Structures are given as structure tokens and as C-alpha cells.
Amino acid sequence: MLNKMGWIYLVLFLFFIREFSDLQINLNNQHLNPARLFIGSFLLLIISGTFLLLLPKATHSGITAIDALFTATSAVCVTGLIVVDTGTYFTVFGQGIIAGLIQLGGLGIMTFASYFSYFFRGKTSYENQLFLSNINNSEKIGEVFSVLKKILILTFGIEFMGAILIFFSVRSRLFNSFSDQFFFSVFHSISGFCNAGFSTLQNSLYEPGFRFNYSLHLIIAALFILGGIGFPILFNLYTYLKYNLSRKFQKITTLNQMHYTPWILNLNSRIVLSTTAILLLGGSVLFYFFEVDNTLAEHSGFGKIVTSFFGAATPRTAGFNSVDSSALHFSTILVIFLLMWIGASPASTGGGIKTSTFAIAILNFLSIAKGKDRMEVFKREIAQVSINRSFAIIALSLMVIGTAIFLIASFNSEMNLLNIAFEVFSAYSTVGLSLGITAQFSTASKAVLILTMFIGRVSMLTLLIAVMRRVKNLNYRYPSEEILIN
Amino acid sequence: MLNKMGWIYLVLFLFFIREFSDLQINLNNQHLNPARLFIGSFLLLIISGTFLLLLPKATHSGITAIDALFTATSAVCVTGLIVVDTGTYFTVFGQGIIAGLIQLGGLGIMTFASYFSYFFRGKTSYENQLFLSNINNSEKIGEVFSVLKKILILTFGIEFMGAILIFFSVRSRLFNSFSDQFFFSVFHSISGFCNAGFSTLQNSLYEPGFRFNYSLHLIIAALFILGGIGFPILFNLYTYLKYNLSRKFQKITTLNQMHYTPWILNLNSRIVLSTTAILLLGGSVLFYFFEVDNTLAEHSGFGKIVTSFFGAATPRTAGFNSVDSSALHFSTILVIFLLMWIGASPASTGGGIKTSTFAIAILNFLSIAKGKDRMEVFKREIAQVSINRSFAIIALSLMVIGTAIFLIASFNSEMNLLNIAFEVFSAYSTVGLSLGITAQFSTASKAVLILTMFIGRVSMLTLLIAVMRRVKNLNYRYPSEEILIN
Ligand SMILES: [K+]
Ligand SMILES: [K+]
Numbered sequence: 002m003l004n005k006m007g008w009i010y011l012v013l014f015l016f017f018i019r020e021f022s023d024l025q026i027n028l029n030n031q032h033l034n035p036a037r038l039f040i041g042s043f044l045l046l047i048i049s050g051t052f053l054l055l056l057p058k059a060t061h062s063g064i065t066a067i068d069a070l071f072t073a074t075s076a077v078c079v080t081g082l083i084v085v086d087t088g089t090y091f092t093v094f095g096q097g098i099i100a101g102l103i104q105l106g107g108l109g110i111m112t113f114a115s116y117f118s119y120f121f122r123g124k125t126s127y128e129n130q131l132f133l134s135n136i137n138n139s140e141k142i143g144e145v146f147s148v149l150k151k152i153l154i155l156t157f158g159i160e161f162m163g164a165i166l167i168f169f170s171v172r173s174r175l176f177n178s179f180s181d182q183f184f185f186s187v188f189h190s191i192s193g194f195c196n197a198g199f200s201t202l203q204n205s206l207y208e209p210g211f212r213f214n215y216s217l218h219l220i221i222a223a224l225f226i227l228g229g230i231g232f233p234i235l236f237n238l239y240t241y242l243k244y245n246l247s248r249k250f251q252k253i254t255t256l257n258q259m260h261y262t263p264w265i266l267n268l269n270s271r272i273v274l275s276t277t278a279i280l281l282l283g284g285s286v287l288f289y290f291f292e293v294d295n296t297l298a299e300h301s302g303f304g305k306i307v308t309s310f311f312g313a314a315t316p317r318t319a320g321f322n323s324v325d326s327s328a329l330h331f332s333t334i335l336v337i338f339l340l341m342w343i344g345a346s347p348a349s350t351g352g353g354i355k356t357s358t359f360a361i362a363i364l365n366f367l368s369i370a371k372g373k374d375r376m377e378v379f380k381r382e383i384a385q386v387s388i389n390r391s392f393a394i395i396a397l398s399l400m401v402i403g404t405a406i407f408l409i410a411s412f413n414s415e416m417n418l419l420n421i422a423f424e425v426f427s428a429y430s431t432v433g434l435s436l437g438i439t440a441q442f443s444t445a446s447k448a449v450l451i452l453t454m455f456i457g458r459v460s461m462l463t464l465l466i467a468v469m470r471r472v473k474n475l476n477y478r479y480p481s482e483e484i485l486i487n
Numbered sequence: 488m489l490n491k492m493g494w495i496y497l498v499l500f501l502f503f504i505r506e507f508s509d510l511q512i513n514l515n516n517q518h519l520n521p522a523r524l525f526i527g528s529f530l531l532l533i534i535s536g537t538f539l540l541l542l543p544k545a546t547h548s549g550i551t552a553i554d555a556l557f558t559a560t561s562a563v564c565v566t567g568l569i570v571v572d573t574g575t576y577f578t579v580f581g582q583g584i585i586a587g588l589i590q591l592g593g594l595g596i597m598t599f600a601s602y603f604s605y606f607f608r609g610k611t612s613y614e615n616q617l618f619l620s621n622i623n624n625s626e627k628i629g630e631v632f633s634v635l636k637k638i639l640i641l642t643f644g645i646e647f648m649g650a651i652l653i654f655f656s657v658r659s660r661l662f663n664s665f666s667d668q669f670f671f672s673v674f675h676s677i678s679g680f681c682n683a684g685f686s687t688l689q690n691s692l693y694e695p696g697f698r699f700n701y702s703l704h705l706i707i708a709a710l711f712i713l714g715g716i717g718f719p720i721l722f723n724l725y726t727y728l729k730y731n732l733s734r735k736f737q738k739i740t741t742l743n744q745m746h747y748t749p750w751i752l753n754l755n756s757r758i759v760l761s762t763t764a765i766l767l768l769g770g771s772v773l774f775y776f777f778e779v780d781n782t783l784a785e786h787s788g789f790g791k792i793v794t795s796f797f798g799a800a801t802p803r804t805a806g807f808n809s810v811d812s813s814a815l816h817f818s819t820i821l822v823i824f825l826l827m828w829i830g831a832s833p834a835s836t837g838g839g840i841k842t843s844t845f846a847i848a849i850l851n852f853l854s855i856a857k858g859k860d861r862m863e864v865f866k867r868e869i870a871q872v873s874i875n876r877s878f879a880i881i882a883l884s885l886m887v888i889g890t891a892i893f894l895i896a897s898f899n900s901e902m903n904l905l906n907i908a909f910e911v912f913s914a915y916s917t918v919g920l921s922l923g924i925t926a927q928f929s930t931a932s933k934a935v936l937i938l939t940m941f942i943g944r945v946s947m948l949t950l951l952i953a954v955m956r957r958v959k960n961l962n963y964r965y966p967s968e969e970i971l972i973n
Contacts, residue, residue, distance in 0.1 A: 233971065268968045331900055335893045347971040357970050366879035370951035371958045380965050385871055387970040392878040393852035394972060407821045414817055418905040460973065465856035472857045479866050482754045484843050484873040485719065485833040486880060487946065 036467040039113050040459050046077045046109070047455070050102045059095035067444050074451045076102035078458035079110070079350055081198025081320035081433020082424070084440045084447065088201035093184065096201060100191050107195030107350040110458065111152055111232050155235055156194065163190035163224045170217045175210045193224030196350040198320020198433030206311075206323040213300070215307040218323050222311050225319035229345035230277060234270050268381045269357065273346045276356040284313025284340055291333040296324040316340035318351040320433025327436050334423065337434065342398070344430045352431030352457055354398050361391040390462075397461040402429050405453045412445040424450065429457035522953040525599050526945050532563045532595070533941070536588045545581035553930050560937045562588035564944035565596070565836055567684025567806035567919020568910070570926045570933065574687035579670065582687060586677050593681030593836040596944065597638055597718050641721055642680065649676035649710045656703045661696045679710030682836040684806020684919030692797075692809040699786070701793040704809050708797050711805035715831035716763060720756050754867045755843065759832045762842040770799025770826055777819040782810040802826035804837040806919025813922050820909065823920065828884070830916045838917030838943055840884050847877040876948075883947040888915050891939045898931040910936065915943035 050073030054064060064072075068084045075082050076099045087096060168186040176182040185201060192199045202208040206218055227235060266274070289297070289309040297305045311323045316337045329337070344353010361376070365388060368376045376383040405425045410418070416438060423436050428450050442450065456464060536559030540550060550558075554570045561568050562585045573582060654672040662668040671687060678685045688694040692704060713721060752760070775783065775795040783791045797809045802823045815823070830839010847862070851874055854862045862869040891911045896904070902924060909922050914936050928936065942950060 231971075269971045272970060331904075332893065332897050335889075335896060339889065347973045355972065358972055361970065361972070362878065362882040365875055366883055366948065366951065369875060369879045370948060370955045372952070373958050373961070375961070375964075377965055382965045382967040384967050384969040387972055388878065389851055389855060389874060390972045392848065392874065392881075393855045395878075395881070396848040397852055403821075403825065407818065410821060411818050417903065418817075418908070419903070422904075462852065462856060465852065466858070469853075469856045472859050475859070475861070478861075479863055479868045481868040481870050483870040484758060484847065485717075485755045486841065486844055486847070486873055486876045487833045 035113075036463050039109075039463065040467050042109065043077060043106070043455070043459055046102065046105055047073050050074075050077055050098065053098045054091075054095060056094075058092060059098060060091055061089075064090070067447055071447055071451055072099065073102060074454050075433070076197065076199065077106035077109075078352075078431050078454045079103055079106050079195045079197040080352075080428060080431040080454045080458070081192075082428055082435060082439050082450065082454065083199070084442075086203050087199055088203055096184075096188060099199060100188050103195050103197040103199060104191050106458075107191075107197065107228070108152070108156060111156070111348065111350055112149060151236060151239075152232060155232070155239060159224065159227060160187075160190045160194050163194060163220065166220045167217065170214065170220055172210070172214075189221060190224060193221045193319070193321070194228040194350065196225050196228050196319045196345065196352075196431070198315075200321060204325075205321050207325055212323065213304060215304055218307055218311050221321060222314050222319075225321070225351075226277075226281075226314060229317060229319070229349045229351035231273060231346040231349035233267075233348055234273060234346070237266065237270055268379055268383075269347075271379050272360050273356050276360045277346060280317065280340065280343065280356070281310070281314055284316075284336065285309045287336050288312040288333060291330045291336070292324070295330050295333075296328055313340065316432055316434060318344045318353050318430050318432040320427070320431075322434060326434055334419070334436075338423070338426055341426045341430045341432045341434070342402075344432075352429075354394050354430075358391040358394050361388055362395060365391075393462055394460070397465075398429065401453065401456055401461050402426060405429065405449055408449045409442070409446045412443050412449070413441075416441075425453060428453040431457050521599075522949050525595075525949065526953050528595065529563060529592070529941070529945055532588065532591055533559050536560075536563055536584065539584045540577075540581060542580075544578060545584060546577055547575075550576070553933055557933055557937055558585065559588060560940050561919070562683065562685065563592035563595075564917050564940045565589055565592050565681045565683040565838075566914060566917040566940045566944070567678075568914055568921060568925050568936065568940065569685070569919075570928075572689050573685055574689055582670075582674060585685060586674050589681050589683040589685060590677050592944075593677075593683065593714070594638070594642060597642070597834065597836055598635060637722060637725075638718060641718070641725055645710065645713055646673075646676045646680050649680060649706065652706045653703065656700065656706055658696070658700075675707060676710060679707045679805070679807070680714040680836065682711050682714050682805050682831065682838075682917070684801075686807060690811075691807050693811055698809065699790060701790055704793055704797050707807060708800050708805075711807070711837075712763075712767075712800060715803060715805070715835045715837035717759060717832040717835035719753075719834055720759060720832070723752065723756055754865055754869075755833075757865050758846050759842050762846045763832060766803065766826065766829065766842070767796070767800060770802075770822065771795045773822050774798040774819060777816045777822070778810070781816050781819075782814050799826065802918055802920060804830045804839050804916045804918040806913070806917075808920060812920055820905070820922075824909070824912055827912045827916045827918045827920070828888075830918075838915075840880050840916075844877040844880050847874055848881060851877075879948055880946070883951075884915065887939065887942050887947050888912060891915065891935055894935045895928070895932045898929050898935070899927075902927075911939060914939040917943050 047070070051066070051070045053059060054069040054073055055066065057063070064085065071082075071084050074080070085091075087099065091099065164186040167189055168182060171182065171185065173179075173182060176185065188199075188201055191197070198205075200206070202211060206212065206214075206221065211217060285306075286309075289305065292309070292312070293305065297308055300308050308323055311321075312333075315321050315323075317340050342353060343359045344355055345351020346356045361383065364376050364378055364383070376388060402425055405428070406418075406422055409421050409425065410416075413421070420436050420438050423434075424439055424442075426432070427434050431454060439447075439450070533556070537552070537556045539545060540555040540559055541552065543549070550571065557568075557570050560566070571577075573585065577585065650672040653675055654668060657668065657671065659665075659668060662671065674685075674687055677683070684691075686692070688697060692698065692700075692707070697703060771792075772795075775791065778795070778798070779791065783794055786794050794809055797807075798819075801807050801809075803826050828839060829845045830841055831837020832842045846864075847869065850862050850864055850869070862874060888911055891914070892904075892908055895907050895911065896902075899907070906922050906924050909920075910925055910928075912918070913920050917940060925933075925936070
């Protein structure tokens with residue numbers, strides 16, 4: 002069944018990529034720039050998913066159109082917010098559709114982000130690529146397919162190993178049959194690596210029987226951390242492992258010493274890895290400190306550490322929960338707000354403003370405070386275009402989050418600000434954590450949350466690029482003036 | 488009495504400036520850079536104010552040290568948040584001290600901001616000036632004193648006219664004596680122009696007898712809008728008026744036609760004025776729309792318009808209220824959050840991230856979305872250093888506001904997020920609006936709010952500049968790299 006579904010996705014995906022490339026090569030024009038194709042493909046996936054979930058055999062007792070749209074958007078955008086319980090409301094067929102949407106959504110975002118980031122870095126700006134990319138010779142297309150192949154191998158490879166580990170980490174007596182346990186493992190491996198946060202368990206990993214299964218928690222955390230660290234770094238890691246394994250193998254078969262090639266991490270990887278490490282460590286310590294007498298009370302010493310680590314890792318932006326979110330201390334919730342907003346790393350299956358954006362925001366005010374005329378880190382200078390882009394992403398995130406909170410507060414004025422803000426942050430950063438009020442939202446509020454998930458996933462900047470008329474290269478220069486900012 | 492107090496302030500102020508300049512000229516060293524002098528002078532003012540308010544004759548029945556410190560900080564930082572009622576808790580002597588602190592704080596911030604922005608624009612960056620300014624010849628010092636003179640003339644001129652207008656706009660029978668009415672007018676003119684928001688009325692302008700006095704509301708709004716628009720633009724306006732008046736006078740006395748000199752607004756003024764106009768207009772319309780059946784219900788047609796205008800103008804960042812803030816609609820409160828955060832304009836008596844910072848944040852994502860390689864507005868290019876600075880100010884504002892909310896939520900966990908967030912935004916942007924819970928804060932929370940007011944006033948960036956070791960001009964260049972941001 003895994004293989005069959007896997008092949009169906011693969012064929013669909015390759016077909017989608019083929020269409021995508023064809024359009025680009027043949028219709029190399031202004032109206033079909035990559036930003037529009039990217040947004041269009043996500044919209045198409047969501048609409049198809051909605052219709053599939055509306056099929057009678059997807060649910061036990063039918064579903065409203067808004068709830069089907071909500072679930073399809075949440076799955077394709079790998080958010081994980083739910084309005085109906087995944088495990089009990091949908092049939093296995095319906096759950097299979099959800100897993101498929103998660104897989105395609107996760108692959109879509111990784112592919113798209115890597116596609117532009119991997120080939121054209123340094124040559125032309127990301128924005129120029131979004132407007133009109135330059136893939137018009139067969140050599141480039143070959144290169145694109147080679148990267149896509151690597152993404153697929155990595156994704157399916159990790160998910161396959163994840164599914165096996167999950168299968169053996171859970172107790173068989175909690176499942177009705179072998180195939181149930183098998184489906185559970187595949188579903189959670191896909192949902193984990195894609196940072197989707199969907200679970201067939203009503204209370205996610207807080208479900209009795211799974212609540213204290215720390216090996217399961219660690220396997221799923223490993224999956225979503227790998228998925229959230231981004232393809233460029235994953236690829237680096239893959240190369241590193243492949244090289245080391247082949248070296249070990251050669252050591253056994255031959256006596257030749259290979260000369261050592263150091264694993265050189267680029268600036269991007271260094272920033273992402275150090276920010277991720279700081280957030281995971283700092284988040285875990287804070288979680289432990291605030292929850293030790295609260296939600297952690299029922300856990301053993303080792304369990305407290307695992308649960309703190311899981312609690313700090315999941316808001317960026319996996320969305321599984323191994324504690325009762327609504328029982329969390331107010332201080333913990335505020336820390337989770339920050340972690341959700343920051344989110345995962347670029348070109349990954351995670352959301353949020355991203356670790357690199359957050360790191361640049363901090364480096365920027367530090368270098369200004371030091372009176373530096375440039376931003377330096379790890380003996381490299383960060384290009385101005387990256388700083389401006391970070392600024393734009395942070396400003397737009399505040400704008401979208403603020404607008405969504407404002408609208409939902411108008412539509413559901415009986416709810417309090419904390420709860421509304423939590424769901425909106427969770428939706429924008431495609432986290433999926435919830436204080437449990439999403440299902441009580443009015444249809445208008447659900448629609449706002451659907452839009453927020455979508456905008457959070459494709460990014461407001463990509464949306465703006467898609468709708469705005471591009472400015473040609475400017476062949477003039479106005480006099481430059483400094484503005485009074487204090 | 489006005490004259491006497493005015494002269495005392497003037498002497499104190501000139502003494503302060505003299506000290507300030509002396510130190511700078513004589514001790515032209517790293518340890519006493521302008522950022523440190525600025526912060527030090529505010530600290531000194533706050534400490535002196537605290538001791539003065541602790542004097543037995545300042546209050547009717549004594550005051551705790553934390554409340555005196557809170558009130559002095561709120562006055563010097565022209566915030567307007569209160570923990571005890573200004574009119575009933577303090578004696579006239581105490582109220583006079585508060586007015587003095589407001590005046591010195593307001594002048595201090597205007598002077599400091601103008602001082603650096605006015606002379607060195609274009610020559611060296613604002614940050615370099617904060618580290619070590621170059622005032623070391625007598626010509627420069629003369630120029631500095633000429634600007635200071637203009638600031639004093641403008642401030643006292645506007646406040647004088649404001650006091651007269653306020654005096655004649657209020658009904659005499661609401662006051663016990665002529666001197667009461669006189670003190671009321673002077674106090675509210677100073678508090679208005681300095682964007683302090685302190686009032687001797689228990690319910691600010693919502694007080695019965697003043698609630699429907701629309702001419703009073705408009706006079707005070709004019710005062711705080713003028714105070715909040717910034718000295719550079721005020722100076723522009725002053726030159727424009729002086730020129731037009733002398734032209735009119737010449738027209739009468741001679742028959743000579745003077746040739747017309749157009750009033751050229753610089754880029755800074757254009758950005759500030761257009762952003763201010765949009766915020767005032769947009770804010771008023773939203774206020775009217777959300778409150779027409781709520782807090783505006785008791786007002787006449789004209790009154791509804793004046794009260795909407797006042798309600799949209801006061802969060803940026805005057806802090807007077809002509810409606811019951813705690814009765815406002817949830818949507819209105821969210822709009823007020825945004826207006827408070829944006830705040831007034833640079834080099835003014837108002838706070839917040841400032842209109843120009845907000846405008847640049849929007850222009851930045853728009854130009855990136857259009858694929859532009861530079862930021863252009865009003866046929867000028869905005870210098871990169873201004874963009875980075877705006878980014879730093881926004882990032883730091885989020886950091887300080889987030890930390891303050893987090894701390895107060897820990898100290899007063901019984902309060903809800905909306906109320907805490909409102910007081911923190913109000914403190915950081917030196918607004919002074921309140922949902923009425925400041926007085927119920929624990930001592931620890933009051934201390935956090937005191938720090939927030941202070942940081943919001945002197946700005947976190949200035950604080951960082953003051954504590955950080957400056958980096959000398961760098962005589963190398965690392966290779967520049969673009970970071971993956973998506
Ligand atoms: K998620
Ligand atoms: K104020």
C-alpha cells in the first residue's frame with residue numbers, strides 16, 4: 002500500500018513538475034511567472050483536495066464545504082489546524098487523501114524553494130527569479146531534474162525509515178490490526194517530516210497509550226526537525242553521510258587512505274544551524290522551567306527532558322503536541338508565540354518568518370548599535386538584498402497576523418484575544434498547535450483562518466510579486482536622501 | 488506665575504545645555520558620547536523629579552517611592568500613564584513639578600533629536616553622531632545655540648497661545664478661582680504640546696463639563712498634533728508663516744510685489760506629512776465606524792466627528808481621552824494598538840516607532856514586490872542606512888514590548904493579555920492611554936512599566952549604542968554572500 006500510494010504521488014508529482022516546466026519554457030512570458038505558477042498550483046491542490054474530501058466515502062457522515070476546504074487547506078499548507086477530528090471523522094480513504102495532500106504540499110514547497118534558491122543564488126536575485134526565471138536550455142532542465150530527484154530520494158528515504166521506526170516504537174496491542182499499525186506509521190512519518198502536525202489520534206501524541214512513549218516522540222521530533230531544517234542543509238548532510246559511508250566501505254575493501262575533504266558549511270547553513278540550536282536549547286530550558294510543576298508533573302525525570310525538548314521543537318512549526326496545550330502556563334504560551342512566529346528554516350517544509358530572517362533582524366540592530374557600516378557574521382558580509390528581504394518578511398508577517406486577528410475578533414467578538422492570537426499565529430506560521438477553539442469559529446472566521454494559512458504558506462511577498470507589475474531595470478538614478486529615523 | 492515658571496525652566500534648560508556642550512567640547516572622548524549624555528540627563532531628571540514628588544508638600548497624604556518614581560518617569564518621558572490621580576492626589580505644588588518635568592522632558596527629546604538630525608544630515612550617519620559628534624569649533628556652537636533658540640521660541644510661543652485659547656474655551660464656573668482656571672490652561676497647554684497626556688481632571692477630557700467642549704478638544708488636539716509632527720517640520724511651517732505674514736505686511740506698507748519663493752518641502756517632510764495625514768484620516772473613519780453606536784452615541788453629529796478625530800489622533804501619542812477607553816469596542820482597541828505602535832513623527836515630543844519608520848517598512852516590501860533594486864518615493868531614492876535603521880527600530884520595539892508583556896504577565900498572572908498588552912504598548916510608545924489597570928499592578932510590574940517607558944522614550948537603539956563598544960572604521964572587506972530568505 003505504501004509503495005502503491007508512493008508511486009501514485011510520484012507520478013502525479015512528476016506530471017505536475019513536467020507541466021510546470023513546459024509552461025515555463027513555452028510560455029516564457031510576463032503573465033505566467035513562477036510566483037503565479039507556484040500560487041496557482043497550491044490553489045489547484047487545495048481545490049482538488051476539497052472535492053476529494055467531499056466524496057461520500059471520505060467521511061463517515063458527510064462534511065460541510067467550509068470544513069472540507071479548511072481541512073484541505075490545512076493539509077496542503079502543512080498546517081495541521083483541524084475543525085473536525087482526523088481519526089474519527091474521516092474514513093481511512095479520507096485519511097489517505099489527507100496524507101496525500103500533505104505529501105504533495107510538503108514536496109511542493111521544498112521543491113519550489115530549492116528550485117530557485119539552489120540554482121540561481123548569487124547570479125540574480127530571488128525576486129528576479131520569481132518574476133521570470135531563465136530556464137531555457139536543456140542543460141539547466143537536466144540540472145533541475147537532478148535536484149528534484151535528490152529531493153524525492155531524500156524525502157521518501159527519510160519517510161520510509163521514519164515509518165519503520167515508528168512501527169516498531171508503538172505497542173501493537175493499541176491497534177486493531179497490522180494494517181492499522183502500518184497506516185498509523187506511514188501517516189505519522191509523512192505528517193512528521195512534512196511538518197504537517199496532522200495526527201489520527203484525537204489528542205495527538207498526548208493520547209493515552211502514546212503520552213509516555215518517549216521513543217515515539219523522539220522519532221517524530223527527529224522527522225520534523227529534519228524536515229524543518231531545509232533542503233540545502235539536508236542535502237549537505239546527505240553528501241556528508243554518503244561520503245563517510247563510502248569512505249568506511251573503502252577502508253574495509255582497500256588499504257588506500259583517501260585524502261580527507263572537509264565538510265564546508267556555507268554561510269546560510271551556519272546561520273540556520275546556530276539559530277536552530279539556540280532556539281531548541283533555549284526553548285527547552287524555558288519550557289522545563291515554566292512547566293516542571295504543571296504539565297510536566299506527570300512525567301519521569303527523563304520524560305520531563307524529552308517532553309520539554311518536544312514542547313520547544315514542535316512550535317517551529319510541526320504542530321504535534323505531547324502535552325495538553327490548553328493547560329500550559331501563560332508564560333509558556335508567550336514563549337510558544339515567539340517560537341511559532343520564528344518558525345523553521347528556509348526551503349523546508351516548515352513555516353514562519355524563518356530562522357535566517359530572525360537572525361538577520363538581530364544582527365542588523367547589533368551592527369547598527371556597534372556603528373558598523375555593514376553586517377558581518379562568520380567572517381562574511383551579508384548582502385543588503387537579504388537584509389531588505391528579511392525586513393519585508395517581518396513587516397508583512399505583522400500586517401497579515403494583525404489583520405487576521407482584527408477580522409476574527411470582529412466576527413467572533415465573544416472570544417478572548419489570547420485564544421484568537423494563538424490560532425492566528427499558528428495558522429500564519431503553519432504550526433497547527435491550538436488552544437482548542439478552532440472548531441468553534443464562525444464560518445467567516447474559518448474563512449479568515451483558511452486565507453491566513455494559505456498566505457502564510459505561499460508567503461505574502463510571493464503573493465505581492467504575483468499581482469504586481471514588474472518594474473524593468475531602471476536606467477536612471479534619483480538623488481539619494483537620508484530620512485530622519487529616531 | 489507662567490512667566491516665573493517659564494524663566495526657571497529656561498535657566499535650568501540653558502544650564503543643562505551649557506553643561507552638555509561643555510562636557511562634549513572638553514571631554515571629547517569615548518566614555519561621554521552623546522548617547523550616554525542623553526540617557527544620563529533623562530535619568531538625572533527622573534531621579535530629581537522623584538525626590539521632588541516625595542516632598543511632603545507635593546502630595547496631600549504622602550506617596551510611596553515606587554509611585555513617585557512611576558509618576559516622575561511618566562512625566563519626564565511624556566507618557567501620561569498614572570498610578571495615582573494627578574488632580575486629587577498631588578497639591579498644586581506637586582502638579583507644578585509634574586508640569587515642569589513634562590516641559591523639560593519634552594524639550595529634552597526635541598532638542599536632542601533636532602540637534603543631531605538638523606546639523607549633520609548627509610554628512611555623517613546618525614549613529615556616528617551618537618557615538619561622537621564633531622562640535623569642536625565656535626561657529627558650530629553658535630549654530631547649535633541658534634537652533635536651540637528657535638526650539639525654545641517655537642515651544643513657548645505655541646504653548647503660550649495654546650494656554651490663552653484653552654483659558655477662553657473653558658467655562659469659568661467650573662473653576663474655583665481665576666488662578667485655578669489659569670493653572671488649568673497652562674498645565675494642559677504644556678501637557679498637550681509635549682504629548683504628555685497628563686490632566687488634572689480625573690477622567691481627562693471625558694470629565695463631565697469638559698466632555699462636550701469640542702473647541703477645547705480641538706485646541707488640545709492642535710497642540711499635540713503640532714508637538715508630534717516634529718521640529719524640522721514645525722520649523723518649516725514657522726518659516727512659511729513668518730514669510731507670509733511679512734509679505735502681507737509689506738503688501739500693505741509698500742506697493743512693491745515681492746517675487747514668490749516656493750515653500751520647498753524636503754523628502755523627510757513629505758513622508759512624515761503624508762503618513763500623518765493618512766493615519767489621521769483613516770483612523771478617524773475607522774473610529775467613527777466602530778464607535779458610532781457605542782461611545783459616540785451620546786454625541787451630536789458634529790461632536791461625533793470631533794470625537795472620532797480626537798480618538799484617532801490621541802493614540803499617536805498624546806494620551807488624552809475624550810471617551811471612556813474601557814468602553815471602546817474590541818475592534819477600536821485593536822486599531823488603537825496599531826496607532827500607538829506607529830506613534831508620532833521623528834524629532835517630536837511624541838513616541839512610538841515613528842511615522843517615517845512605518846512608511847519605510849511599507850515602501851520596502853512594495854519595492855521588493857515590484858522587483859526594484861532600490862527604494863524610491865517622491866522622485867528621491869531613500870538611503871540604505873535609513874532602511875536598516877527602520878528595520879532595527881521595528882525589531883527592537885517588538886523585542887522590548889514582547890519582553891515587557893511576558894514579564895508583567897508573569898508578575899500579574901491574574902490579568903488578561905489584552906489589558907497587559909494595551910498598557911505595555913501605551914508605555915513603550917509613551918502614549919498614556921490606559922484600560923484603567925495600571926494602578927492595580929504589583930510593584931514588580933510597575934517597575935517593568937517604568938523601564939518600558941524609559942526605554943521607549945530614549946529608544947532601545949540609543950541604549951544599545953550607549954553600552955556597546957564602537958567599532959572603528961573597518962579597513963577590510965569580507966566576501967559578501969546572499970542568505971536564503973523565504
Ligand atoms: K504544521
Ligand atoms: K503621552
